[in-house]
Amino acid sequence: MIPVILSGGSGTRLWPLSREAYPKQFLPLAGKNTMLQATWQRVAALASAAPILVANEDHRFMVAEQLREVDCKPAAILLEPVGRNTAPAIAAAALQATADGEDPLLLVLPSDHVIADAAAFRSAVSQAATAAEAGRLVTFGIVPTGPETGYGYIKATAGEVVRDVERFVEKPDAATAEGYVASGEYFWNSGMFLFRASRYLAELERHAPAMLTACRAAFAAARRDEDFVRLDKAAFAACPADSIDYAVMEKTADAAVLPIAVGWNDVGSWSALWEVAEQDGNGNAHHGDVVALDCRDTLAWGDRRLVAMIGLQDVVVVDTDDSVLVAHKDHVQDVKTVVARLKAAG
Ligand code: GDD
Numbered sequence: 458m459i460p461v462i463l464s465g466g467s468g469t470r471l472w473p474l475s476r477e478a479y480p481k482q483f484l485p486l487a488g489k490n491t492m493l494q495a496t497w498q499r500v501a502a503l504a505s506a507a508p509i510l511v512a513n514e515d516h517r518f519m520v521a522e523q524l525r526e527v528d529c530k531p532a533a534i535l536l537e538p539v540g541r542n543t544a545p546a547i548a549a550a551a552l553q554a555t556a557d558g559e560d561p562l563l564l565v566l567p568s569d570h571v572i573a574d575a576a577a578f579r580s581a582v583s584q585a586a587t588a589a590e591a592g593r594l595v596t597f598g599i600v601p602t603g604p605e606t607g608y609g610y611i612k613a614t615a616g617e618v619v620r621d622v623e624r625f626v627e628k629p630d631a632a633t634a635e636g637y638v639a640s641g642e643y644f645w646n647s648g649m650f651l652f653r654a655s656r657y658l659a660e661l662e663r664h665a666p667a668m669l670t671a672c673r674a675a676f677a678a679a680r681r682d683e684d685f686v687r688l689d690k691a692a693f694a695a696c697p698a699d700s701i702d703y704a705v706m707e708k709t710a711d712a713a714v715l716p717i718a719v720g721w722n723d724v725g726s727w728s729a730l731w732e733v734a735e736q737d738g739n740g741n742a743h744h745g746d747v748v749a750l751d752c753r754d755t756l757a758w759g760d761r762r763l764v765a766m767i768g769l770q771d772v773v774v775v776d777t778d779d780s781v782l783v784a785h786k787d788h789v790q791d792v793k794t795v796v797a798r799l800k801a802a803g
């Protein structure tokens with residue numbers, strides 16, 4: 458089994474800490490290691506083979522350095538000259554994994570999640586392996602806690618440990634998501650997958666042939682050195698962009714889901730980070746040099762200078778070199794509006 462670690466997102470929902478040049482997977486948001494490092498450490502005991510990393514070319518030194526710090530020797534670091542979303546990134550990894558005639562299981566992992574119970578996750582992966590070996594495309598399902606619209610929703614048949622997927626719907630609208638959650642019949646897609654490399658490539662061939670052709674061309678013409686595999690720029694740029702969820706999981710007849718309860722959180726906002734961060738007796742989660750008087754349920758983040766807060770509740774304060782964010786916890790989704798505005802203003 459080869460872990461395929463995806464590290465291409467830009468994570469602007471955690472602005473001003475997380476940015477295009479420094480997305481959240483490279484930050485130590487929960488614990489002392491970065492989320493990328495924690496992703497590897499979570500599966501290191503499980504993997505019989507070194508991982509394949511797929512990352513944006515601009516992040517190559519950060520990826521290599523962070524892996525070195527945790528003694529991870531990757532089988533390959535594949536570099537994308539431009540982002541084409543997750544379906545092509547996983548295709549490139551599958552081509553790399555099968556290049557020498559092998560056909561291993563690929564454990565596809567986003568690098569921007571927190572999993573509280575790593576041991577439970579590892580045993581779930583072992584449970585899913587039989588189904589994946591038999592040709593299924595297995596995902597790991599999370600019991601939803603609300604009608605989030607940023608997730609994939611999976612309707613599974615009842616019964617078995619690894620269940621058949623009746624329907625996979627990526628990012629439904631709010632009303633649909635509400636109906637799904639109310640029905641009690643749906644899981645969230647955690648964004649982690651287990652399947653044979655050849656099965657994924659076969660599904661792409663069927664549902665997104667132009668994408669597979671472009672990925673094959675980009676992989677065949679890749680430039681390789683000791684450290685990196687650089688996918689060919691012209692060929693990869695010509696590849697249609699799509700996520701594995703839309704391109705494959707919504708369409709395949711062979712999807713399966715294993716429900717898991719492992720303390721999964723995708724840390725998609727400052728309030729989500731507050732939930733997973735270590736809190737004091739008053740619900741305050743503070744990182745860096747912070748003094749808080751009469752505060753409840755706050756999140757403060759800053760290691761450049763002292764941050765002092767008085768009499769606040771449900772407030773987020775993030776201090777970085779060039780920007781300060783002060784927001785109510787219920788409104789932190791709107792940082793993406795701030796980011797969009799800053800981008801538009803150049
Ligand atoms: N290498 C590479 N290249 N990685 C990428 C790219 C890319 O172009 N785009 C995204 N990634 C990485 C991200 O860094 C992240 O680790 C992972 O792939 C998933 O991408 P997201 O962009 O974060 O996806 P999402 O959150 O909108 O949706 C996915 O995750 C949800 C759970 O968090 C889907 O799988 C949903 O169905 C799922 O519910």
Ligand code: MG
Binds near residue numbers: 569723
């Ligand atoms: Mg995500």
